[in-house]
Amino acid sequence: MIQLDRVIAMLVTSIVVLMGFTVQQRAQQSSLNSTMLYVGKKQTLELADMLERDLTNVGFGTTPSETAITTYTLHADGVLDRFEYLGSDAGSNQIEIRYDVVVVDTADVDGVAKPLYELQRYEKTTGAWVRNGGSTASLTNFTIDLLDDNNNVVVKELARRIRLRLENVVFPEINTGNYMDGFRRLHWGMTLSPPNLRGYQGG
Amino acid sequence: MSDTLMAFLALMLMMFFALNQNEAIVLTQREAANIELEVLANGVAAETMQYIATKPFDARVADGTVSAQNPNLNELTLPTQFPTGASLDESENLEDFNQMQPDTVFFQIGTDADDEPIGFSFTVQAAVDYIDNTGSVSSTPTWTKEVTLYIEQAVEPGKSSSLLKPIVKKRRFSPDWDV
Numbered sequence: 001m002i003q004l005d006r007v008i009a010m011l012v013t014s015i016v017v018l019m020g021f022t023v024q025q026r027a028q029q030s031s032l033n034s035t036m037l038y039v040g041k042k043q044t045l046e047l048a049d050m051l052e053r054d055l056t057n058v059g060f061g062t063t064p065s066e067t068a069i070t071t072y073t074l075h076a077d078g079v080l081d082r083f084e085y086l087g088s089d090a091g092s093n094q095i096e097i098r099y100d101v102v103v104v105d106t107a108d109v110d111g112v113a114k115p116l117y118e119l120q121r122y123e124k125t126t127g128a129w130v131r132n133g134g135s136t137a138s139l140t141n142f143t144i145d146l147l148d149d150n151n152n153v154v155v156k157e158l159a160r161r162i163r164l165r166l167e168n169v170v171f172p173e174i175n176t177g178n179y180m181d182g183f184r185r186l187h188w189g190m191t192l193s194p195p196n197l198r199g200y201q202g203g
Numbered sequence: 204m205s206d207t208l209m210a211f212l213a214l215m216l217m218m219f220f221a222l223n224q225n226e227a228i229v230l231t232q233r234e235a236a237n238i239e240l241e242v243l244a245n246g247v248a249a250e251t252m253q254y255i256a257t258k259p260f261d262a263r264v265a266d267g268t269v270s271a272q273n274p275n276l277n278e279l280t281l282p283t284q285f286p287t288g289a290s291l292d293e294s295e296n297l298e299d300f301n302q303m304q305p306d307t308v309f310f311q312i313g314t315d316a317d318d319e320p321i322g323f324s325f326t327v328q329a330a331v332d333y334i335d336n337t338g339s340v341s342s343t344p345t346w347t348k349e350v351t352l353y354i355e356q357a358v359e360p361g362k363s364s365s366l367l368k369p370i371v372k373k374r375r376f377s378p379d380w381d382v
Contacts (some may be wrong), residue, residue, distance in 0.1 A: 005206050012210040016217045023224045030228045034235065041238045045245060052249055167312075184235055186242045187312045190250035193257060 037184055040138075040170030044186045047119070047135050047166070052190065054097060054121075055162050057087045059196030061094035068197055069156040072146065075101070079117060080144050089123065096124040099144075104137040109169060114140050116169070140185070141167035147191070160198055165189035233365075240323065240366040244354040247308050247325045248372040254291075255300055255329075255350055260378045262296045271380035279344035282333055291327070297348050297376060301331035307357050324357035334375060349375045 059068030071084035080101045087097040098121070105116040118137040122129040135142075143166075146159035168186045259265035261279045269278045280298050287302035294300045311322040330351045335341040340349075351373045356366040 009206060009210060012213060016213050019217045019221060023221045026228060027224045030231045034231045037235050037238055041242055044242050048242075048245065048249065052253075056253070184239060185312075186239060187310070188242050188246045189310070190246050190253065192250065192253040195257070 037170050040168060040184070040186055043136055043138075044166075044168045044188055047168070048188045050121070050133055051164060051166075052192070054087055055164065055192055056194055057196065058085050058162065058194040060086060060088035060092075062086055062196060067157060069146070069159060070096075071098070072144075072156045075103075077115075078143060079115075080142050083144055089125070093125070096129075098122040098124070098129060101139070101142050107140070107169065107171070109140060116140065117142055135168070138169050138171070139166060140169050141165060151191075161191055161193045162197075163189070163191040233367075236365045237367045240356055241370060243310050243312070243323055244325055244356070244366060244370040245372075247310055247327065248352050248354050248370055251291075251306075251308070251327050251329075251352055251354075252350070252372060252374050255297065256374070256376070258294070258299075259296050260348065260376060261298060261344075264378055265296055269378075271378075274378075274380075276344050276346070281344065282342060285331060297350060298331050300329040300350060303329055326355045326357045328353045328355075346377050347375050348377075349373055 062068045066086075069083070069085045071082050073081040075081045080099065082101075083099040085097055086094055089095045100120040100122070101117050102120060103115045104118045106113045107116050108114075116137050117139040119135040119139060119142060120131060121133040123132045124130070143164070145153055145163040145165075146156055147161040147163055148154045148158055149160050151161065151163075166188050168188070170184045170186060261269065263269040263278050263280060269275055280296075285298040285301040288304055289299045290304045291300070291306040294303055306327040307324055308327055309320075309322055309324050311320045313321050315321050330353075332349050332351075333341040333343065333345045334347040334349045335345050351371060354370040354372070356364040358364050
């Protein structure tokens, strides 16, 4: 009888320890993933702030008929490749700004291999381009559409509005295969009418 | 008997602990969905604020009654005379956005298998106030107006929003001249 009690006690102890371990591990995963998501949110909103500030000033200091957007090319999948324009620095001086969106890796997102892009931001006051800002290499979408006043897509010389869309994927530190513990997509975007783009380039 | 009771107690304790931890995990997952919507709503707020920023400071500025040559505060629209109930499209000056009709904005994040847009809808509401030199709301006109946007997820009646609280975005505006 005493032997049986010991076996039962050992069994119960094992179950309790195993349950405790599993629950603790799940809680740690959840906490880590939650932290990663907060970091992803912060990065996305900081990138959004920079883009809003930059794109509001597209065409800064240009004169009528002067071209504000000098380069606009896309990747084959429609993601922005290069965007060069006349903008403004923090001291309200006209500078050239360039966005290069480059593929740095691929990731399995929803079972599809998707390229991971990084936005690289450059400035040119005089002379060479200087890297100044950008994103982490976790963008799965970054599009800039150039629109007219009726939201039709137009060539860069006729652009009056800019529509921006981005998707930043946050990868968890530990992925259990459970969707809720898996990657999360943070979408951000806006359409804006830069005041210096209106009535200028293209006449 | 006492051994069995102890074992039963240990299991009970463990189950209680597991239940608490699982509840915490569910809350974390809900927060994750909330963060995704917060970022989307932030985009809606930024876009709406950009649109509002293109409007004149006041109807009296728009019609030329108040200008750099005639910077008369008393001519500006009184807060008690701010219109209410205008739609976003009808609003022509900053004060028109005050208590406007809630505007619904659909934020598309992709398309489904049938090429139909998928995304989330948000409701935009706004309030406009004059702000005095101490940063407080003023009951008389000043050269600073503060626009406050409230962005909520638009959900069907009976359904709960995954955006746990509205996004609030404020921005202050002044006329385009030195005063």
